[in-house]
Amino acid sequence: MVTGGSKGIGRAIGRLLAQEGANVLLAARNRPALEACVEALRAEGLSVEGLATDVSVEDQVQRLIKTAVERFGRVDILVNNAGVGIFKPVVDLSADEFDTMWKTNMRGAFLPTKAVLPYMARAKSGNIVFISSLAGKNSVKGGAGYSATKWAMRGFASSLMLEVREQNIRVVTIFPGSVDTAFSTTGKKGEQITQPEDVAQAVLFAITAPERSMFSEIDVRPTNPAQG
Numbered sequence: 548m549v550t551g552g553s554k555g556i557g558r559a560i561g562r563l564l565a566q567e568g569a570n571v572l573l574a575a576r577n578r579p580a581l582e583a584c585v586e587a588l589r590a591e592g593l594s595v596e597g598l599a600t601d602v603s604v605e606d607q608v609q610r611l612i613k614t615a616v617e618r619f620g621r622v623d624i625l626v627n628n629a630g631v632g633i634f635k636p637v638v639d640l641s642a643d644e645f646d647t648m649w650k651t652n653m654r655g656a657f658l659p660t661k662a663v664l665p666y667m668a669r670a671k672s673g674n675i676v677f678i679s680s681l682a683g684k685n686s687v688k689g690g691a692g693y694s695a696t697k698w699a700m701r702g703f704a705s706s707l708m709l710e711v712r713e714q715n716i717r718v719v720t721i722f723p724g725s726v727d728t729a730f731s732t733t734g735k736k737g738e739q740i741t742q743p744e745d746v747a748q749a750v751l752f753a754i755t756a757p758e759r760s761m762f763s764e765i766d767v768r769p770t771n772p773a774q775g
Contacts, residue, residue: 548615548622550574550602550659551629553581556678556726558588559743560626560750565593567751569624572615574600602629602655612662621670622663624754627656628678632693645692652696657703664711673716674754677704678746681724681766701764708763717761719753721746724768741769 549564551557552573565571565588575581578599585597596618600611615622631651633644660675667673682690683697701720708718727740746767753762 548572548574548611548624548659548663549626549628550600550655551678552597553577553584556723556743556746557626557628558584559747560628560678561595562588562591562593563744563747563751564624565595567755569594570619571595572611572618573597574602574611575629576601602659603650605658608658608662612659612666616666622666622673623670624674624676625659625663626676626678626750627659628676629655630678630680632690634687634690634693636689637691640692648692648696652693653699653703656700660707664716667716668711668714671715672758675704675707675711675716675718676750676754677718677720678750679704679720679722681722681768683722684766705763708761712761715758717754717763719750719762720764721749721753722764722766724766725772726767739769739771741767 549557549561549571552561553575561571561573571594573581573585573595581597581599585595588595598611598614600607602608629651631648633648656677677700679700680697682694683701687694704718704720723741723746725740726746727742749765749767753765756762
């Protein structure tokens with residue numbers, strides 16, 4: 548299950564997991580974009596389904612998890628990728644904009660995680676992946692609101708990991724830097740910049756590691772961003 552799965556990093560993660568043989572359920576708020584994404588991936592012969600979901604709304608998240616379990620029997624992998632960034636100086640950032648980021652970036656990761664944990668606990672296995680940002684480790688001028696949500700995500704994920712690891716549930720947080728997507732605010736584009744597929748490869752690396760080991764945090768950044 549991949550949230551924020553209709554475009555960018557989420558779409559790339561869903562595509563790669565499906566190529567590796569997973570049955571993938573994508574979630575996103577934009578129904579037309581999600582349907583177009585699912586249609587395109589199915590045209591590649593991949594097992595992908597979609598369900599329009601606002602991950603900040605608990606009832607919709609419960610429906611998402613129920614749908615996954617009914618169709619596939621279990622949830623082995625949850626990728627919390629849904630996110631929104633509004634970059635402004637604090638003095639210009641409205642309370643509504645601040646709340647929007649917290650609802651999507653943190654509440655939208657908390658609700659799916661809480662919902663899948665009972666199923667993973669019963670199975671004594673599972674992988675929960677958080678797509679954070681290097682802004683969750685580094686201060687960002689003009690990004691105080693966004694960065695705060697990603698710092699919070701790191702704290703949430705690392706604490707969760709300590710709660711569930713004895714149930715053989717792995718918690719992994721990926722911290723991308725500059726990525727060539729429409730979300731990026733750096734303006735850096737091109738093949739020398741990290742691509743969404745590269746972040747997807749980091750996810751695959753983490754969840755296919757030997758069960759005895761967990762890569763709890765992975766940074767992903769361009770080798771030489773000056774070339775972008």
